[in-house]
Amino acid sequence: MKDPRAAGAADAQPDAAATSTAAVAADAAAETSRHIDHLSSAIDRLHRLLRRSAWRDCTESRFERLFCALGLLSRRNFTMKRLIAALQNRTAPVSADDVVQGMGNLGFRGGRIAGPVDTLATKRLPVLATAADGSAFVVFDHAGERYSIDGAGRIRRFRDDPPTADRLSLWSFSLDTETHPVSKAWRGHTGHSWFRAILTKFSKVGTALVLLSLALALAGVMLPLFTIQIYAQVISLGSLAPLPDLIAGMALVIALEIALLLYRVRVLAWIAARLDYLASVASFARILRIRPALSERAAVTDQAARVRSFESVRSFISGPLFGAILDVPGSLVSIAAIAIIGGWLALVPIAGVFAHLAFYVLLARQMRIASSVAAEETTEMQRLAIETFEKRQAIREAGLQHRWSDRVIRRARREQRAQFLQRMIGGLGESGSTFIMTATSMALLAFGTVLSWGGALGAGGLLAVTILGFRALAPYHVLCLSAQRITQLTNSVRQFNTLMDIPAEEEEKREYTELRRVEGAVSFLNTGFRGADTRPVFVGLEMEIVPGEIIGITGANGAGKTTLLKLIMGMADLSLGAVQIDGVDTRQLRFADLRARISYVPQYPKLFAGTLRENLLFADPLADDAKINKILRVVGLEDEIGALRGGIDHVIGDRPFGSSAFAFRFAFAQALMIDSRLILVDEIPNGVIDEGVGDLIRALVERARGERTVMFVSHRSDLLSMADRLVALRYGKIPVVNTPTTLIGRAA
Template sequence: MSAPATPVPEANPPVAGARALDQRLRSAFENQQEAERRRHLAFESLRNGLASGQFGGLPQDNDAGHAVLCMLEKMSWPCSVDQFARAMPHFPQQFGIIEMREVMARLGFSSTARFVSPNHIAPRDLPALLAHGKSVSLLEADAKGRIFAVDPKTARRRKIKWTRDVSLVSFAPVADSDAQAAPPKSWLNETLRRFGSEVMQLLGLTLFINLMVLATSFAVMSIYDKVIPAGAFDTLAAIGIALSMAVAFELTFRRLKSRLIGHTTGRLEYLMGTTVFSKLITLPVSMITNTPVADQISRLRQFETVRDLFSGPFVAVVLEVPFIIMFMIGLFAVAGPLGFVPLVLMIVYTVIGFLLVGPIRRQNERSGKRQREHYQQTMETVSNLRQIRSFGCEDIWLERLRQKTADASAARRKASLSQRFLSTLSTAAVPVAGASTVVTGAVLVIDGMMTVGMLIGAMIIVWRVLAPIQQLFLMFTRYTEIAQMVNQIDQMMRLPSTETVTETPMKRRFEGDVTFDRVSFRYQGANDSSLMGISFTISPGELIAIEGASGAGKTTVLRLILDLYRPQSGTIHVDGINVRQIAPTELRAAIGYVPQRPALFHGTIAQNLRLAAPGASDADLKRVCDEVGILAAIEQLPKGLDTLLDHARQETLPGGFRQALSIAQALLREPKILLLDEPAKTLDYELEQAFLNCLEQRRGRTTIIMVSHRPSHIRLADRVLNLERGAMKSFDPPEAPKMAG
């Protein structure tokens, strides 16, 4: 009989717990170090790409280029090559502090700039930049709190020549509550509130300018009534010095006012132009595609009218309105009953304005309608010029365009005549009012009710009052038109957007499972449904072909997977998740899409390819171009991948090259789901064979959904989805080819 085994003593629990805790801490520290190392390598990759021209098209190996990456690193920005590439400007003529602030704003960081001296910078202002001329420096602090400037490129200390143009630029992340706040009732009013401090400064400057005008009128009155009769040369000299100072102050204030108006209206013009256009491109696709391009461009031009209104004389006139009352009080104080002359003119202007605003508004609306029709006809003619010539219909289209041009010209002439009549009337009323003031004042002077000095002082004030009244009268007739445009802008800004520009997609790993569950969809304005209650499931890695007659709903299936449109009923799932619950940027980052008509943009071949994968290297671009069979053709070009595809060159590109370039663009991002809409429609035999090899190499790794009618493509598929008038006819493996005889 064997002896019982001796029990092994258990380890001391406190010691084992301490070892486990130490191991976890060490593992966490190593993971943190690894994450920091990867983050540092990612920023180094961005620096290399920025210096080589990978982002934006032009190399940016300057202070601002390096400073923007340094600031992003200090602000703990999650390094995303895609987001950084989309935030960079396209072929910027220069890249300085202004462009850098715009990039930071697109990435979700607000910025403020102020002029500073070295004694007014504190550690609490960091992280920040110092902009001086064309140079940009980083500001850092040592252990003792002393602040010094650093060259963002070399990380060496830099001496700053402190001048009046040195400004401190601070950055802060935009709060989520601010980014997701509900849109205001009036976007334009909310935007104007951002310029509250500038408006108060402008009102203050206008007040001082008008006070100088009043002081001048009272000084002239004193010279005529008191100095000249008394022959007081010493008093005349004192008043002359005072008038000279008043004129100097007025010129200074006017210069400051002009600079401030230019700065403010420039910022407002930029905000209106960029915000309206950014809103337009983030609207749901259904809202954009249902409106003709000509109508959209015409609407943008209407918005430019509002923008030009604020950058024109409108701002200066509006600033003068509050002080008309001040001038009228001064006029009654100086000349008594003479103040009724401009008052009567204001009443006459108002009555005429109310009588004419209706007819002029209707004529302007009619003219605008005819202009839009003419523009639409012109766009349609230019877009279909080849077809028109091939059918020999030049005379018919020329006659149509001639009629539209005649209608637009006639409507514009009537509207112009009405506006000129109004302008002539207002222009004639000013000298009539001035002459009436002089005649009435002369009668009062003869009767002894006022002096010559009072009359001259009153005339100075009258001419000052009549100018803004005349401008207001001319703008009054456009009030309804401007109000309608402002209302259109506010309505568009309140529309829901599909996504935000600064949105950072989650790093979700998709497998490629796609499920349609009783999905029905009908395009807006269409009588029949494009899809009617279809249901199917596509497993990850499957190669699916979709076939059917024209209008069966093949392209609609691809668009719904991309979440470009939302079905009226039913649900679409990707990896078991409803696409409504996935951010559009996150979903589309996992999908490669080749449309029927490939779109190329003004830029180099490399830039067009990097639209799908901004972080792709030149080696990646060459690899995927070689895979689709166009690398040899690209290398024969003078600049290779850096060849600029402007409009003229795009017109000369073969259709097969354009299609293959679009396929390469989709493959470059290594998507988990690849959507192909008639991908080989214009490919020749060699390019089609290269394309089929690409599909074979990705079979089992990528879910491929391809719309095609070619038998070679159908045989390649694992299953074929057959659609007929929006309904699913079958979803089975492809039939084997039948043998003859």
């Protein structure tokens, strides 16, 4: 007989399992609800912050919250500065295109995808969906369930509230840089240069251009065929009856060829503009992302030449040379037509093509050498011109005008000789190519006449062969005429690829230590720096700076005072030892994030074009008017800026604004906006210090003592005496670290 207690226990087991499953489901539902509520609150908070800063001057748009949602769902720890910079300060409402561009500025690769939203693979989410009626939403996945976020920030379960729009445009965003065509990792697999990789984006357009050029080639062959028919049916038979139909057919072919040419011109103009945009954005981004020590070492002319190098590519694509290259299929079709009409007569244009190619090979080698010499001489002339403008006052004071003029004249002569050689080779190419084309045309006409006398070729066929011969040789004739342009193009592409291959300051795959806040502890461990000539500027600096300490830096010109501050911020490359911030080696940190957390007053402060408010908000994009006014009061600029037209919203241009004292006070305001516990102040001219900026420095040091670390550069004993310790830099030697009393007394 079965035990009733055992039977009861057995009956209770399914109930317990069901209860346990229900509890797990309830916990999962509660966790999901908390996650959704947290996401909704985060979207609202981020939206309010962005509306208060970057978007305060534009009409609110539904896409603002969608951008916030995408930024949060990306699970990337973006700083507020990065999010604000992604869409910049705006006056027009945020659109779907702005969201896509903003995600691209955050480093995401955006692309259109097809398919119903509910069947998309989870790895594709989140996606931005837009409809023709203007509605938009973001779809994301959480715990296997899909949710949608609308423009008001409302989050719903997707299956409970599916979209009503029939056709949706979907955008997916990915950080998978390893498979991006222009990424360094992917180019390492394909062996492509940056320019070659970017051209893969235009593969479909390139195929369309080839087909378009083939259509033009066929249209071009039809006109000579109509010529043969006119000779055969009108002139030979003496009948005008077929002439109207033939003329109508020729008119249709001409109209078709014109339409195809105009369409090809539009496509080429679009490709040139698109490539120019992509290359310009990429080149500026690369220049800004390479190590400052490397970019500052290059001359201004070299930097400008790199940016302008893509102009020759743009003019090449939209110019006649690229059109001639696209006409090469037409050349082959023309030669084939000559072979059909005149048989062996096709050997004549084939010989002309090979003669053009052989001549171009010889010409290109000489042009490469001449172009290299001319480019070098032009660069040197530009450097001399810039140096002349920079040193014109010193040249006058030293009475060196005649000697300097002689130097300019010698350099100008060398440049003109190089330019003359380059132009002479270009003229030789034009003359030689014209001779080859004329000789080939005469040979084609002569051999065609022989065939015509023999009855193998009619008069119409002879005229058609002559026209086709010109079409067959035209692309190669343009090739020889453009030898100089092609050499410049090759050099520009090579120079551009070199720029894009320079390593960025922040490596893509490297793991960095996150630094939430700078507390002010700085350590120099056997730190040394070598100049561009490899000679040591200073070596063996050993120093532990505790938070709240005041450090003065002094030394002769060129001893490395500014460099020492740059080493802390990663603006210069360490040669020896290490620099630590709060116990972390600076090389383990993202330098951009580190600089954003350090208050820095440069030696040569500059203002950007825009408003004074915008220049302050670079340091703290979320600052309100109360904080701005408080800091302006601290640096002594509240009344001066208030007297300007527009006050803090006064617009300044590219030219220098205000006095030197104003520039330094404003630089202090920018530094204080960061509210950092580490303040770096580079050397300030004595004249500016005497205009009241010295009192500002003294007040800053006294307020910061014991709370914030201050490191400042100066030669003045009245300022250096405020420091807790001094660092006396000596060129090529170990710096001396001691108290102000000891070092100043020793110097006295």
